[in-house]
Amino acid sequence: MLYNEPSPLETRVLSFRFGLPNSATLDTYLATRGYEAFRKAAGMKPEEIIEQVKISNLRGRGGAGFPTGMKWSFVPRTSPKPKYIVVNADESEPGTCKDRVLMENDPHQLIEGCLIAGLAVDAHAGYIYIRGEYRYLIEVMDKAIAEAYEKGWLGKNIQGTGFDFDLYTHSGAGAYECGEESALLESLEGKRGIPRIRPPFPAVVGAFQCPTVLNNVETYCAVPAILRDGGAAFAALGVPKAGGTKMTCLTGHVNKPGVYELRLGFPVKQMIEEVGGGIRQGRKLKAFIPGGSSCPVLTAKEVEGATMDYDSMAQRKSMLGSGGVIIMDEETCMVKAALRIMRFYAHESCGWCIPCREGTTWLRKILTRFHAGGGTRSDIDLIGDLSRNMLGRTFCPLGDAAAMPTLSIVEKFRGEFEDHLNGKPCPFERAGEMVTA
Amino acid sequence: MTFSPQLEARFDKLLKSYPPGRQRSAMIPMLMYAQDELGSVTDELVDEVARRVGVTPLQVNEVLSYYSMLHRKPLGKYHVQVCTNISCLLCDGDKLWEHACKKLGIGHKEVTADGQISLEEVECMGACSWAPAIQVNYDFEHFVTPEKLDQILDGLRKKA
Numbered sequence: 129m130l131y132n133e134p135s136p137l138e139t140r141v142l143s144f145r146f147g148l149p150n151s152a153t154l155d156t157y158l159a160t161r162g163y164e165a166f167r168k169a170a171g172m173k174p175e176e177i178i179e180q181v182k183i184s185n186l187r188g189r190g191g192a193g194f195p196t197g198m199k200w201s202f203v204p205r206t207s208p209k210p211k212y213i214v215v216n217a218d219e220s221e222p223g224t225c226k227d228r229v230l231m232e233n234d235p236h237q238l239i240e241g242c243l244i245a246g247l248a249v250d251a252h253a254g255y256i257y258i259r260g261e262y263r264y265l266i267e268v269m270d271k272a273i274a275e276a277y278e279k280g281w282l283g284k285n286i287q288g289t290g291f292d293f294d295l296y297t298h299s300g301a302g303a304y305e306c307g308e309e310s311a312l313l314e315s316l317e318g319k320r321g322i323p324r325i326r327p328p329f330p331a332v333v334g335a336f337q338c339p340t341v342l343n344n345v346e347t348y349c350a351v352p353a354i355l356r357d358g359g360a361a362f363a364a365l366g367v368p369k370a371g372g373t374k375m376t377c378l379t380g381h382v383n384k385p386g387v388y389e390l391r392l393g394f395p396v397k398q399m400i401e402e403v404g405g406g407i408r409q410g411r412k413l414k415a416f417i418p419g420g421s422s423c424p425v426l427t428a429k430e431v432e433g434a435t436m437d438y439d440s441m442a443q444r445k446s447m448l449g450s451g452g453v454i455i456m457d458e459e460t461c462m463v464k465a466a467l468r469i470m471r472f473y474a475h476e477s478c479g480w481c482i483p484c485r486e487g488t489t490w491l492r493k494i495l496t497r498f499h500a501g502g503g504t505r506s507d508i509d510l511i512g513d514l515s516r517n518m519l520g521r522t523f524c525p526l527g528d529a530a531a532m533p534t535l536s537i538v539e540k541f542r543g544e545f546e547d548h549l550n551g552k553p554c555p556f557e558r559a560g561e562m563v564t565a
Numbered sequence: 566m567t568f569s570p571q572l573e574a575r576f577d578k579l580l581k582s583y584p585p586g587r588q589r590s591a592m593i594p595m596l597m598y599a600q601d602e603l604g605s606v607t608d609e610l611v612d613e614v615a616r617r618v619g620v621t622p623l624q625v626n627e628v629l630s631y632y633s634m635l636h637r638k639p640l641g642k643y644h645v646q647v648c649t650n651i652s653c654l655l656c657d658g659d660k661l662w663e664h665a666c667k668k669l670g671i672g673h674k675e676v677t678a679d680g681q682i683s684l685e686e687v688e689c690m691g692a693c694s695w696a697p698a699i700q701v702n703y704d705f706e707h708f709v710t711p712e713k714l715d716q717i718l719d720g721l722r723k724k725a
Contacts, residue, residue, distance in 0.1 A: 263703035302634030318589035379652035
């Protein structure tokens, strides 16, 4: 089911089956070139599969943007240990809701991506770690997996290729931190979701202490298209160092929020105005988050001329991230936005690293007081100091994820913090509507 | 401890899903599915899951306290979760949350006196492009206005 109208400006490579009748069934999948890529890959050498993924310039779609082909090549394929495929379907980055539509509308595409990854690294089992809130998607995936087993697309000797592969769903139970790869592996092993020290990286020591390919749902979903039509065709859709499309979630103050598949390098202005139908009530853009609440916030001026790709966002000292675009209009209180983002990270910090655990809580308290009108001038610098002291000082990126948006907001919108000083009510709130944390 | 045949089948499948000696992996999914049937994670369930996956009850308790969806106390029959995270907040998710509290006369993680409806202010649930969103148990509701929320809550009252 689709929750928003598609846009004519989309480039539908991963989402081309969306909206077809019974798009989640094996019949529809097979009738639309489904499992063609697997058949092709089964006749290729593992190095050739990885080479195509490298040529495609596919980069991890979960947020970090690491080149997928390179990640796969780190797996010691000839190791005597079993190898595993793990799918990160713990989609929890605020602003991000794309893996949901990929699994709901085309579950077999994800299964096929896992099979091809299995061929590439000699893995014969895979786990799809799905966040607990997505229970209905566990049912969708279980149904598709059962259908694939029944028709010989999973299990022993798949379609006579001699390749065996088993695939399982695994429910999470509510923890943002489990979207971080090493915490996810801990959780998959029945433990608290606390990050592991790296190296060794999961490619060498991952699930059950064995070599593991761990990618985001969207990353695996791109693989069938790459093998089917060739890595070069996929690369050509994007920009020089990043191939393909990105499932982009437009959220916040746009007229037509929704999940849209846009080629990498799509202009931000066109995305907001044409795909998103412009900012609601004809207002102006104030702030822009390219890919989930962990990214540094950009001002309207900073995104002028920007395109949706890794380099364009890196040049602006932000990140493409997960594709969760958050659009804030001129009526948005940036102190309140910073507060809400920090409340989230304080709630989700696993408590393992002190700078993150204490920093997020301290910042939440300051921002709560500040937004309620109890801030002092020295608090503004303290918010910056605390954020800077979290950056790079934690085992996993959650500490950075909390610090980066906060630091960018306090630096770029300092005037709004000053407007909240000395007991003044929030200029963006009507009386009696003050929200406390 | 006995469960429904469906849950037993689910447990069997889970215990066979992981490599030999790695049955501890089944613990969190087992607790999730069992909680749906029992209403909460009871002491008896902790002991039973510990026995089946081959760890101590203390190890189960240690793990479950980490996860926000595992509850030691029963929730309402209908657990209404309102997202107020950034994308929902920008679409007035915070006002929706206040409306829900006022309408039900309960607050965060509280249950109505008749035990039918519980309320929780939750973090991002993955419905950001269709905000503001709520979940009733596992069912999503998108683009929720205060009026739509009233209808949903009234509907739950009638079903209860």
